[in-house]
Amino acid sequence: MAAPQPGGVRIELRGIVKRFGPVQVLHGVDLAFEPGRVYGLLGENGAGKSTLMKILAGYEVPSEGGIDVNGRAVVFDGPRAAEAEGIVLIHQEFNLAEDLTVAQNIFLGHEKRRGPLGLWLDDVAMRAVARRVLDDVGLSKVDPDTRVRELIVAERQLVEIAKALSRQARVLVMDEPTATLTPGETGRLFELVARLKAEGVTIVFISHKLDEVERITEQVVVMRDGRLVAQQPTATLTRSQMANLMVGRELADLYPPRSTVPADAPVLLSVQDLSVPGWAQGVSFEVRAGEVFGFAGLVGAGRTELFEGLLGLRERSATAVEVNGRAVLPRSPREAADAGLTYLSEDRKGRGLHVHFGLRENLTLMALDRHAQPWLKPASERDALAQAVREFGIRCGSLDVAAGSLSGGNQQKLALAKVLHPGPRVLVLDEPTRGVDIGAKREIYALIRRLADEGRAVVVVSSELMELIGLCHRVAVMRAGRLQATLAAAQLNEQELIAHATGSH
Ligand SMILES: Nc1ncnc2c1ncn2[C@@H]1O[C@H](COP(=O)(O)OP(=O)(O)OP(=O)(O)O)[C@@H](O)[C@H]1O
Ligand SMILES: [Mg+2]
Numbered sequence: 001m002a003a004p005q006p007g008g009v010r011i012e013l014r015g016i017v018k019r020f021g022p023v024q025v026l027h028g029v030d031l032a033f034e035p036g037r038v039y040g041l042l043g044e045n046g047a048g049k050s051t052l053m054k055i056l057a058g059y060e061v062p063s064e065g066g067i068d069v070n071g072r073a074v075v076f077d078g079p080r081a082a083e084a085e086g087i088v089l090i091h092q093e094f095n096l097a098e099d100l101t102v103a104q105n106i107f108l109g110h111e112k113r114r115g116p117l118g119l120w121l122d123d124v125a126m127r128a129v130a131r132r133v134l135d136d137v138g139l140s141k142v143d144p145d146t147r148v149r150e151l152i153v154a155e156r157q158l159v160e161i162a163k164a165l166s167r168q169a170r171v172l173v174m175d176e177p178t179a180t181l182t183p184g185e186t187g188r189l190f191e192l193v194a195r196l197k198a199e200g201v202t203i204v205f206i207s208h209k210l211d212e213v214e215r216i217t218e219q220v221v222v223m224r225d226g227r228l229v230a231q232q233p234t235a236t237l238t239r240s241q242m243a244n245l246m247v248g249r250e251l252a253d254l255y256p257p258r259s260t261v262p263a264d265a266p267v268l269l270s271v272q273d274l275s276v277p278g279w280a281q282g283v284s285f286e287v288r289a290g291e292v293f294g295f296a297g298l299v300g301a302g303r304t305e306l307f308e309g310l311l312g313l314r315e316r317s318a319t320a321v322e323v324n325g326r327a328v329l330p331r332s333p334r335e336a337a338d339a340g341l342t343y344l345s346e347d348r349k350g351r352g353l354h355v356h357f358g359l360r361e362n363l364t365l366m367a368l369d370r371h372a373q374p375w376l377k378p379a380s381e382r383d384a385l386a387q388a389v390r391e392f393g394i395r396c397g398s399l400d401v402a403a404g405s406l407s408g409g410n411q412q413k414l415a416l417a418k419v420l421h422p423g424p425r426v427l428v429l430d431e432p433t434r435g436v437d438i439g440a441k442r443e444i445y446a447l448i449r450r451l452a453d454e455g456r457a458v459v460v461v462s463s464e465l466m467e468l469i470g471l472c473h474r475v476a477v478m479r480a481g482r483l484q485a486t487l488a489a490a491q492l493n494e495q496e497l498i499a500h501a502t503g504s505h
Contacts (some may be wrong), residue, residue, distance in 0.1 A: 008068050008200040009086050009170040010438065011056065018051055018226075023397035026225045028065065028392060033171065036200040038193060040207065042246050044437040045409025046395035048226040049206050050092055052244035053173045057089035058082030058319035062431040080109070086170030090177055092206070092435070092444050094407045096148045103144035106163045131161040132403060138188045139198070149397070153180045153347055161189065172196065174203040176378040176408065179434050180346075182299045182463055190216050208238040208409070208437050222246055247439045255441050255470035256449040258489060261290045268457035269426045273319040276302065276309035280481045286424070287457040292448060294472035296460040296497050302481040304346055307428050311336050311343050324425045335396055342419040346430035346461070352415040355404030359396065360385045360407045362403045363418050366463020388417040393443065409436040416444065420451075427451065430461040447473060465494050477501050 011033040018026035043049050045189045050155060053062040056067065059074030064475060067074050069084075069085045076082045079089070096105045104300045107126050114122040130144035137158045148156060157180045164172060191215055194201055207213055212219065213234065220237055222230040222245045230245050265288040274283045279302040287293040295303045304319045309316030312331040321329050323339045330336035333343055345352040352363050364381050367468035385399055391411040396406055412435050419427060432448070433441045439444050448471060452458050462468050468475050485500045499505040 009389055012068040015065035016062050019063045022065050025226050029228050033202050035202050038217045039204045040205050040213035040220045044225035045405040047223040057087050076263050081223035087171035088164045088167045089173045091162045094156050098149040103127055104164050106130050132413050133165045136164045175206045210242050243438045256446050265289045270322040276305050276316045279305035283483050289455045290452050292452050292458045292472045294468040294475035297432045297478035297501050301478040303478050315494050339423045340424050341426040342424040344419045344429040353403045392417045412436050426457045428459040464495050
């Protein structure tokens with residue numbers, strides 16, 4: 001690979017149009033990126049942000065229009081060609097090979113070689129670079145020889161970033177890099193952004209977290225329906241103005257009012273002494289009908305693993321688990337769904353959706369018997385899908401596309417529709433609003449409130465403290481695999497939650 005030129009790179013996108021079959025998703029976008037600046041790219045789910053950046057980084061070919069690098073027209077026949085110009089994209093959906101090691105992933109397609117004719121792989125050099133970039137992103141505890149499948153989601157995200165760093169980007173596009181990170185990890189990433197900027201690197205930061213956009217970007221670029229609708233200095237916009245530009249209308253309050261849960265409401269989920277070896281120790285809690293019950297904690301506190309254990313996805317033990325008044329320790333998500341409990345996985349691509357399957361198959365997978373009388377009725381499944389697409393506002397070109405072709409946020413909405421489809425009494429939602437835009441977020445909050453008000457028990461695992469504070473009747477805080485505290489709505493505030501999560505209480 002030709003080494004990217006030193007110094008800054010000026011990028012100009014000219015009249016970019018993109019069609020997927022009959023569906024046009026970009027309608028002639030003109031946009032310039034100056035060297036050494038940090039841009040925020042905003043827009044609703046499906047607005048075309050990822051597609052535009054995939055074109056810039058050589059993963060997609062534009063249907064019309066072109067790209068100039070330092071005033072020279074370029075055509076990218078793949079990501080390698082874009083990387084040769086110093087343009088590197090960190091994907092929204094992970095792009096790592098699970099069975100390879102961290103170091104192998106970092107150098108995939110860019111292996112360092114040694115010896116005459118470069119016959120041998122230079123493992124020593126690769127491991128050294130891997131070590132350095134892993135340290136840079138705060139993964140000093142991760143061994144470059146670890147297989148990616150053994151890493152948790154946040155670590156995978158950081159490996160993606162480390163991989164991009166090893167490519168010596170001059171233009172670094174980060175597509176929702178913080179969706180899976182804790183505030184501490186995010187802070188570290190932002191320090192890195194500041195350092196790269198000082199070195200003249202252009203950063204494009206795609207995020208639905210407007211506080212972060214405010215914190216690190218200088219220019220905000222807003223897209224709506226495949227078009228550019230605004231480009232302004234970040235300092236001239238408030239967060240609510242950014243949100244309004246994205247959705248094209250005024251947004252009211254984010255969180256719906258909290259209803260009260262009667263003291264005698266039946267307990268729908270009771271967990272006693274649940275342990276998941278290596279992750280969680282003796283966790284007990286109860287959730288009542290009508291209640292939204294939150295789980296806060298740092299990454300690695302064991303929240304996701306606790307619920308994966310509860311669902312039979314990991315080895316676990318418990319003295320007693322009751323769902324809807326019946327004793328049950330499910331061996332699989334399917335068995336749990338039969339008992340009345342469904343689970344939205346934080347790992348949308350791995351455990352949540354089958355990206356190669358259609359929307360319909362994804363929606364109805366856990367409740368096939370509802371559409372089989374006695375054999376499968378495609379018409380009934382299709383109606384259910386059409387209804388879900390309407391109800392959840394899933395944006396798709398047609399009902400027949402594969403789940404993987406939906407934008408990130410729309411995949412999240414499909415995953416939510418899927419866990420609601422079996423009609424559960426108890427829902428466990430792990431990071432329910434990850435990657436969704438602010439308008440959709442508000443709708444998901446309203447949905448969670450409605451599900452609870454209808455008499456369900458809803459567990460919300462979230463890294464967004466404001467979300468837990470705005471939504472939950474009670475919040476349990478986990479630290480190092482143990483339940484540290486359970487706080488009632490009146491006691492909920494950020495400082496209190498952080499204090500329990502970090503053990504500084
Ligand atoms: N390979 C594909 N085939 C068909 N349609 C696609 C494909 N990739 C993207 N699209 C469609 O293009 C539109 C824009 O998607 P894109 O992923 O760029 O949105 P986004 O702005 O990144 O949204 P999000 O915030 O949800 O990530 C969506 O309607 C999506 O379904
Ligand atoms: Mg996207």
